[in-house]
Amino acid sequence: MSITNSKGRILEAALALIARRGDARVTMAQIAKAARVSRQAVYLHFADRADLMVALARHVDHKRGLAEEIQRVNSAPTARAALSAMVALQARTNPDIWAVARAVDAVRRTDDAAERSWQDRLQHRLEGCRQLIARLEREGELRKDIDPAAAADLLWTITSLRTWEDLVLQRGWTPEHYQSHITRLLLAALTRDGGL
Amino acid sequence: MSITNSKGRILEAALALIARRGDARVTMAQIAKAARVSRQAVYLHFADRADLMVALARHVDHKRGLAEEIQRVNSAPTARAALSAMVALQARTNPDIWAVARAVDAVRRTDDAAERSWQDRLQHRLEGCRQLIARLEREGELRKDIDPAAAADLLWTITSLRTWEDLVLQRGWTPEHYQSHITRLLLAALTRDGGL
DNA sequence: CCACAGCTTGACATTGTGTCAATAACAAAT
DNA sequence: ATTTGTTATTGACACAATGTCAAGCTGTGG
Missing domain, CATH: 1.10.357.10 (Tetracycline Repressor, domain 2)
Incomplete structure (x- = not known):
């Protein structure tokens, strides 16, 4: 299942990074880079870091x-x-x-x-x-x-x-x-x- | 029991702040201020934030x-x-x-x-x-x-x-x-x- | 008087967050 | 084919917090 929009790409990238690290000490810049998107693009989709984390939780639930x-x-x-x-x-x-x-x-x-x-x-x-x-x-x-x-x-x-x-x-x-x-x-x- | 050295004063101040807030989102500057000590003085006694928190844990144990x-x-x-x-x-x-x-x-x-x-x-x-x-x-x-x-x-x-x-x-x-x-x-x- | 320990002041580098403005790419609508 | 709107990029900026550094002040004991 390929990811179409970059919002999904950002979530997937964040998830992959967090999974690899074993914890969530990942910067917005790292997430953006992993999603091959500018750092600012992340802020176009998520109000802030907390918002992204919340979305991430929902995303994981849905995926499972x-x-x-x-x-x-x-x-x-x-x-x-x-x-x-x-x-x-x-x-x-x-x-x-x-x-x-x-x-x-x-x-x-x-x-x-x-x-x-x-x-x-x-x-x-x-x-x-x-x-x-x-x-x-x-x-x-x-x-x-x-x-x-x-x-x-x-x-x-x-x-x-x-x-x-x-x-x-x-x-x-x-x-x-x-x-x-x-x-x-x-x-x-x-x-x-x-x-x- | 009065506090003699400023190391103790810093620990007590940190403890009071954390207790008042209910969590430990307290900055080094706030702790220093509460202990009526310069921010840098804190670093004279504790290597960094983590060191202070660890010392705090010990301090609480000892006190109890x-x-x-x-x-x-x-x-x-x-x-x-x-x-x-x-x-x-x-x-x-x-x-x-x-x-x-x-x-x-x-x-x-x-x-x-x-x-x-x-x-x-x-x-x-x-x-x-x-x-x-x-x-x-x-x-x-x-x-x-x-x-x-x-x-x-x-x-x-x-x-x-x-x-x-x-x-x-x-x-x-x-x-x-x-x-x-x-x-x-x-x-x-x-x-x-x-x-x- | 000197030395030393403890503290202060102020400046600085660094990292990460969040914001803003100008601009580019591109698809869809008319 | 031009307009329009969406989406993304670039680069700059402000801000907060951590941690470092150098220079200097103050009081106590030798």
Whole structure:
């Protein structure tokens, strides 16, 4: 799939640079050069650096077909299977999102648009967690001594990018380890029988 | 306790500014001004910004008497009580450390000293988690279907500053909620009977 | 009185961000 | 075929922040 407009070229170039570096300490000039475009052209398409990073996050989501992936989680046969699928989804997609997410996180304190975008994604994922907890409850699998709202928050933070970063990038867990251990932990903490 | 040397004054000033702002986007000039010292004087005491942030982290630790607090965790009567104490320690100290930790995290990718300092703290906390898991195992409380090394990593990430930030700062949990829910989750995930 | 440590002043180089104005290339519309 | 509008380029500029340098001030102890 070739890129037609230079806006797309800029995004792709930024993504490639960030991926290569492993973090988002990339200057606008470098991005422009990589996209074979003048530095000013970048500012024709994006208001500023923060705007570009936010667009980048959306772009990655879209490219991955994130919406469909989430559908797949919800269409799992049981709540417990859905939980497992959710962890698998994170294990699969986090590597690509990570650096960009860090970049947005870094600028969100100064930039309103970035902050809104961040809260948006946060809210979205949180909603997914709430639904999964609601389903667990409906299927009678949720621990009775736990508040559903708190359970959703816990599910949300444990399946977050940050936990993934800690375990996979810092501690060197394999994706398989991450998936199996986190799934087991969640079942133990949130379901009635403590996960088998 | 009054501050005698200006090195201390600079650290205190930086700390106050960061605390007031809630994050570490503070310039060297602002810090110097707050410490009523010339901007260049700051560079007489600290090689650069990263160096200052690292020193700040140490300073906060020292001020809190962190070493003794950790002793107290280890001197709990049982492993389960120690785990609870560890979570309580996080709940109590994280608010003060948070902004500084974020600052160090932000510069650690460009600065070697910051990275080393970060890995140091990380390693230190991880060691504490390992010991706690070992004690759980010794007392026959550790789940048998879990690898001790993985259990330590999980304990480490779940009691991390990041998880605390997610739940307390983002989701608005009270310190009490944080403490009780996280303790319960850890007991459920790591101990034999799933925490009562 | 001298030396030295700690600090100040002011100037400077550098890097990165963001803005602006003038201009070029080119496609589509009329 | 000229006009129009979009998109991009070039080069210059202002600004903020970091970090460096040289010269000089001040007080304390030898």
